[in-house]
Amino acid sequence: VAFTTRAYNGHIPGPTIYAVPGDTFRIVLQNQLLPGDVNETSLHLHGLVRAVVILDRVSDLPPSLQYVPDHVLVLQGVCLTECATVHDVLASAIQGTGLHPPSSTTTFDPQVIIHNNTTLPLKGIQLLVNGESVPSLIIPLSTWVRLRFVNALANNIVELKLPCTSHLLARDGVTKSHWRQMQCQVASTRSVVVVDRNVKRNEWLGPLHHRAPSQVALVILTANSDKRNYQGDDVPPLEASPPHVTLPWYMTQPNDAAKDLRECDVAYAFTTDVNPSDGSIMFGVNHVSMPARDPQVTILRRNVSTVWCVGSNATHSHPFHVHNTHFQVVDSTWNSTQPHLYDLSEWRDTIPLYKDHVRLQYVNYLMVPLRP
Structure with a gap:
């Protein structure tokens, strides 16, 4: 397949940097793209907080969640065709580029990325999670797993749905004092959620009606890691809130x-x-x-x-x-x-x-x- 896209050191998506308290990073960014406005590069960090303010800290979690598996999911669009015009549709539109409206604004076909079907009418944009078209999470049964979502699509048209019971721990880097249940991760958001892996309640959400019918929903598929070691159907209870939250x-x-x-x-x-x-x-x-x-x-x-x-x-x-x-x-x-x-x-x-x-x-x- 021949297409043009943007990568970091030849990899898509960009690098995930793992850090512990006290780490210091020096990042050198070199733009090797061709000249032109469409290839201008900037560095934007999610989840990395300057030392003057401490927000999303592992120590703010109760002991039962401090050492649970932690997955980072980055949702982004990769340009396949007409890259100069669809690389950032919304930014170009705000700057004066005209967009032609769809034939109907009241009815939309259900658009959900599901297993073995990743074709979407998005004019050359292929949706990826951590570089995969159809992502699967291999996580153990009857446990809690922490997920860090970064919705990095340039035009922010995709919502994320989880096939598990999930609770919001933090959003935009701010830890919540009370964890409420959530079903939809809206566009242009990054958050940390914890999900349970109870086989009795985990089902595909499928092409449900979304909050905005014109938007695409991505459903994350989970897979069992080892059924032989599964001892029961109940997930250990989750605390309703963290023991303390440190805020600026x-x-x-x-x-x-x-x-x-x-x-x-x-x-x-x-x-x-x-x-x-x-x-x-x-x-x-x-x-x-x-x-x-x-x-x-x-x-x-x-x-x-x-x-x-x-x-x-x-x-x-x-x-x-x-x-x-x-x-x-x-x-x-x-x-x-x-x-x-x-x-x-x-x-x-x-x-x-x-x-x-x-x-x-x-x-x-x-x-x-x-x-x-």
């Missing part, structure tokens, strides 16, 4: 923005407009296409709360991601009816906006620019 100081302060619903310091709306000349859809922010060069940078005062209002009325999930800091969701059109998207008062650095307008509070604790 600004995440423990009262939620001032939610208390008085302050006016927005910054207001962004992800908008779509129809080009009257050819009927293509133009994506933008506040009805203005974002420039390909010199993105807007907002400077936040250190340790001062700032309120952003961000919204999207589109029928697809629109990711909103910020580098260098977290933000707190203080108000939402959905209120708390869509906890798999985000909870009120939850601290995140990425949220998938879906027919929603949210109010976000920032407390910049580092002297760095904020880049959405």
